[in-house]
Structures are given as C-alpha cells and as structure tokens.
Amino acid sequence: MLNDVTFGQFYPAQSFVHRLDPRLKLLALIAIIVLLFVADNFYSLFAVALVIIAAIAASRVLFKSVLRSVKGILFILVFTAVLNLFFHTGEILLCEWWIFHIYLESIIFTVFFVLRLFFLVMASSILTLTTTPVSLTDGIESLLKPLKYIKFPVHELALIMSIALRFIPTLIDETNRIISAQKARGADFESGNIFKRIKAIVPILIPLLISAFRRADELGDAMDARCYSGSKNRTKYKKLKFGVRDLVAFLIFAALIAGVVLLNIYCEQIFPEIYQYIKIR
C-alpha cells in the first residue's frame, strides 16, 4: 500500500482499522469527540480512552507516531492548562499568591481538561494515520451526499479536495526546487529578524504562485479536453463498500458507546465516596 500514499501522516500497514470504510471511521471519530465532551466524570473519560487504545492496538500503528501528533498541540495544551489552573474557581483553596488562587477543583478540572484534549487529538490521529487522504476525501464526499438536495455543490467540493491532494506533492517538489535555486543564488532564509525572513520568502512565493496559476491553467485545459462539464450526467467509478468487517466494527463500536453513556449516567452509584472527588462541575 506504499503506492497510494502521497503525503500527510498515513502510516502504511495492513490492519483491521486500515481497511475499514472511511465513512465509518469518520463517523466514529465524530462520535468519540461528542462522547469526550459529553463525559462529565473520569470513569466515562477513561472508558472512551479504552476505546481509543483498543483502536490503536487494532490498527498496528506505532504508539510513538500517535504521540507525535499530540506533540503538535503541546503548546496549546500547556497554555490552557496553566490558565485553567490559576483562574478556575472552586471551594477548597489549596494555596494563594497575589491574584492567583489554586483550588482542589481547579486541579481536578485541569487534569480532566488536558486528558480530554489529549484523547481528542489521539483519536483524530488514528483516523489520519490509518486512512489515506484519498479515501478520506471519498468518505467525506459520500457523507456529504445528502446535502446535494439543498443545492450544495458536493461533487465540486470533492473534486477540489481531490485536485488539491493530487497537487500537494507536486507543489512541495516545486517549492523545494525554487528554494534550492534561490539558495544557490545566495538567498538566506535562516538568519535575520522576522521582517528580514518574511522578505526573504518573496523570491520563493512569487515563482510558486506564478507556477501554480500556470498549472491551474493547463489542468483546466486538460480537464476540458477530457470532456469535463460539471456534475451533470456524471457517473462515478469508485463506490465505497460497507462490508461485513465494517458491520462488525460498527457493532463493537456501538456497544462501547452505549457502555460509555451508561457509565456517564450511573457511575455516581458505583463508588459514591470516590465520585464526589472526581466529578467535574
């Protein structure tokens, strides 16, 4: 499957999760995100986390590469955590300094909040690690299909996405070539202050834009020549198939979701004495 990788995070492997219908994966991700925000206690949060970890295990993706995508939002994570820690209010004051107050509740809330974001990013990275951009586009197009009835240009949107995906590697190559060419002419992109650096980008940006317009022009001609005339009377060669595997995955997933929801409702009765410390207001 090395063949149809173009860019992005896709981790080539043959696994149960890799072969699932992209629509199912997209919907599952949406479900997980909703659950993460519905969850109001640690029990439910960890139940969702279990689902995510099970998915990682089933996808044979290296745990390291999942963590790597979390690294991308580390700054946001730390920033919001600090804000929450100092400005979230509660009843049990632990310490106080100038305008900063730290309550027990704010610590619990911060931990909960960070974990929630952490799991959210992990869940979405499973999707991007196991699904090629191409099948992701197919999935999105198929899911948006009902919008056609309110005159939403689904086909055009899908074509735009597909062409964008197709040209990303080409434009990356082009950018590298232009950077090398300008470097060979002594351009310096690595030193100087921010204004100097922005100015240094001009010799890359202009040729790149010009070339992108030229390519768009030529592609337009090529598409015209291949009888493109919008979505009218158009057939579609590729159809996504919802197979047995997908059904199995769907059922497992539905059971897990039901479990989380139940946990959300009834967990107060499981360990009431612990619950009062871990619930989130």
Next chain:
Amino acid sequence: MSEDFIIKCENVKFTYAGSGRPAINGVDFFVKRGEFVSVIGHNGSGKSTLARLLNGLLDADEGKITVLDMDVSDGKNVLEIRKHVGVVFQNPDNQTVASIVEDDIAFGPENIGVEREEIGRRIDWALSAVGMDDYRTATPARLSGGQKQRIAVAGVLAIKPDVLILDESTAMLDPKGRREVIEVVKKLNKEEGMTIILITHFMEEALLADRTIVMNKGEIALEGAPDRIFESGETLETFNLSLPRISVISNNLRSAGMEIKDVLRPEELAAEILKNFNNRGIYEGQSNKNTNKDICRSKEWDIDISNLTYTYSKKSPFAAKALNGIDLHISEGEFFGIIGHTGSGKSTLIQHLNALIKLPQAEKKYRKKRVKKGMTAPIEPHISVGQFDLSNKKCDFKALRAAVGMVFQYPEYQLFAESVFADVAFGLKNFNKKLSSEEIEQAVKSSIEIVGLDYEEVKDKSPFDLSGGQKRRVAIAGVIVTKPHVLILDEPAAGLDPKGKNEIMELLHKLHREWCKTVIIVSHDMDEVADNCTKAAVISKGEVFACGTPAEIFKRADELTALGLDIPLTSKIAAELKKHNVIIESDCTIEDFSKKVAEVFEGAENA
C-alpha cells in the same frame, strides 16, 4: 469523399486576444481516418494553437473546422467532438486530477456518463494499451516522467477517441520516457487504427509518421512524406528548424564526394556508406586514431568527490538511496557532462557540489560516531571544490555558492523580481553586500550582455514579459553574475526547440571560453553530450558507471543500452560499420565522424 476525412480545416485563421500577429493564418488541413500525421515547427509557429482549435478549446476567427462532419464552432457539438478527439498535453504533471492512477483514468469516462462496469473495463484496456497494467493503484506523483505521460495517454484513451493529438507530449521527457510514449503511439496507430496527430519538435519523432506538416509563422510551409520533407534541408533551416542529425551526416558525406541517399535510420545510413566503400573496393578499413588533446591547466579549481552516499528521508518508511558511493574527479577547464536518466541520482549529486545538500560532517548537529571495538570506522564521504573543503563545518558556504554557480532545470521558473535588472542583481547583492551601485550595474550589464540580450532594451522590463528563450537567458545571467569559477547546469536545453537548443549550447561554450573555468552540464541527451563535452560521467543507480571522454564512454554501447540509456547517433552508425570490419574511431561529434568516414573513403582513392 467526405467521410474519408475525419478532420477538415478550411482556411482557418486565429489571433490571440492582445496579439497583433495571427497565430494561425489561413491553414488548410485534412486528416484521413487511421492516418499518422506529424506536425513540426519552431516554438510559436502555431502548432499548439492548431491542436486547441481542433477540439474546441479555442474558437477559430475565420474558416471552418469540422470533425466527423460536425462543425467545431457550434457550441452544441463541442462535448461530442471532444469525445472523438483526445489531446495529451506537454506537462505530464498538469494533466492528472486524482492521486491514484485508476481514479484518474476513470475521470474522462465518468464525465461522459459511462456505466461503472464499463469504466472498469476501459481502465483495464487503457492501462494495457500504454503498458502500465501493474500501476493501477499507484500514485502518479511517484512515477517517472514517461510513466506519468503514459498515464495521461491512458486517461484520454479511456474516452475511446478516434483521433489522438499529442501536443508536444514528449518535450519534457527524458529519452527513455520519450521512447516509451512514442512506442505506445505507434502501437495505437498500427493495432487500433487510431488516427494520430503528433506535434513535436524532435525531428526523429516526426519521421515516424505517414505524413509530416511543417508549420511556420501560422502557416503550413511544407507538407508531404517525412523523407521528402527532410530532403529540402536548407528550406527547413529558414523555418528555424534543424535537420535531423542523420541528414546532417548524409550531407557532410555527400560533400566529401560520396553518393548517399537520404535515409532515416542509422542502419540504413551504415548500409549506404558500405555501398560506397564497396564500390571503391574497400572491404575493411580503419580511421586514424584521435590524439587526445590534454588541456594543460592549473589544478586550482579541481573538483574531488569520494565515497559520496546519500539517502532521502532517512529513518522513514519511504527511505530511498539516491547515491551509493560516488567517486569522481572533475578537472579545471573541462566541459563536463553528467549523464543518467531520471532518478539515477544525478541531480542529488550536483546539489552536493555547492552544498545545497550538505555532507553529514558539515551539519551543525554532527557528532562523530564512536566506533565499536573490532569494527572498522565507516568511510566518510568527502568533497572538495578548489580550496573549499565541503566536509568541514567551518567551510564558507556562502563564498562557495558564489564560486560554484548552479542553474536548475527550467531556470526561468525561478524568476521573481519586478525587473530583469533586479532579478539578475539578486544573487550579486546576496553574496556581496558592500558593492557600490556602479559596480552592481557594471556586473549586471556585462552578464546580461554575455547571455546575448540587449541590456538597455531589457533591463527595466518585467522578466515575465519576455519570451521563453529570453527568460532562460535572464535566469542564466542571474547565476553567472557573480562570475563563478564552476558553472553547473541541470538540463540547460530542456523543453527548447532544436534551434533554441543549439543557441543555448553555443552560449555555454562562450561562457566556458570567457567567463567560467569549468562548465558541468547534466543531460540525458547523448548527442548533446557527444557534441559538446570534453569529458563525461555516466551515473546509474547512484553509482558512477563510466567516466572518460565521450569516445571512451560510448565505446561501451551495449552496456549503456542495457542500462536503458541511449548512445549518440554516430556511435550507432559506427557500431553498424564495425560489423562489416570498418572501424571508425571518432570523438562522436558529427563533424569528426563525417571527416573520419570521408578519410577512409578518400584513403582508398589515394592508394
């Protein structure tokens, strides 16, 4: 009979908006079903415009074009006509819409509403017609130029057109890719009976057609069977076209008194030469050996490369070894050729020479690895250019880049400034911030002039308003403005018509004489290397396969062919002659080869 002609153009005229000169000026053009027509002409002769008129991408101002008795000017017909007339364009990168081959080929049939199962069958058929069956789920971006272009052909074939137009579809390909595409086209014409219109500026390709049309300034200048067209040698040159190399050799031999008929293939020319020899009673012979002119020179700017290994995207699942232990020495004063097809690692190699790719030891983060006991230390790559040691962290890379100029492929695509002057001065100002404006002006002026442009005329123009050939010259001026000692050019003649190619090569020789000590060109055109280079190296699979003078390299013709590389025409003829005990040892240029053959021929006369 009207149904005999699948395409009819009668007195067609077309002028682009904002252009004073008509691009097509009164063309009458008829194509029969199943015919293979080639159209040649210099850049701007109107041949691409013609292709666009034929399938309604452009509308003719005057005259009438009909395809299968449908009028192209009638908007209702356009879609129907495009089903019958498919066009493959020049740039293989700009014709695919999808990231997977089969999705891309499906695009055309989807557009015209073909049923799903039928689309599947058409993909199978189109892929096998272009010989790419194994690439159904591949990504176009990862294919070679020739493969990409064959996919583009397949994408057009899947619509099942009657006519296939190739609009300079081979111009951006290397010889191997070009051969692949041409083979496909020939097969489609022979086996599927498809009508082919092949627009090209490679004379050798034009020869394959049943009929050739020569365009000049928007008009059809000549028309007829290809061998008849190329007989009219001088006339061709007035149309800014060059003769095929084989005709040049024939002409040279004729003026040496031999009776040579015009032929199109090296084997046939060899047979013609032998016929002449046999008539004189020469049944074997050998030319004088060339004495190697060793250029006497200082060693100040020699380039030394040893053990160069390079892997792309190390540590990722997509790691690819580009260079695998390169050892190469390039002496000062050479006009050096680096040969190899796409993906052989030649571009990676030259980017090392001015440290666009740094050696691992020169990286800031580099730490010497500790060698375990009992293991020998790995040999480290080393490059030096003149006094620059590229494996040293402290090497002045900026000064190095000023001394080693690098012109990339299609350098005109790197132009960016608002005026030619500013663009050419860009490099100069980067390398030396202390120059006075007079010094800058002087340097820019001389470099614009040496590339053959009029300084006063172009200096304030936007580089984007210049013609293609002028843009390339401006881009070259922007590199040589620092007076580099070594000038490296990646495919300097790519995409130019034959005349443009010759002009660029002449320019490089001029620069080699007056401006830069060493010139290195990367090329996949063997004839170009044979004609121009003093020495060359063949790179294959990241290794140096051969290095020496063109004569030495092209002696190993069989091995080169096995590597998928071409050999110069002269070597092909020499190899053919050798089979008949006539040994011609030339330096592989056309002039020397013709001279040597004539010497053998005259030798018999004197004896």
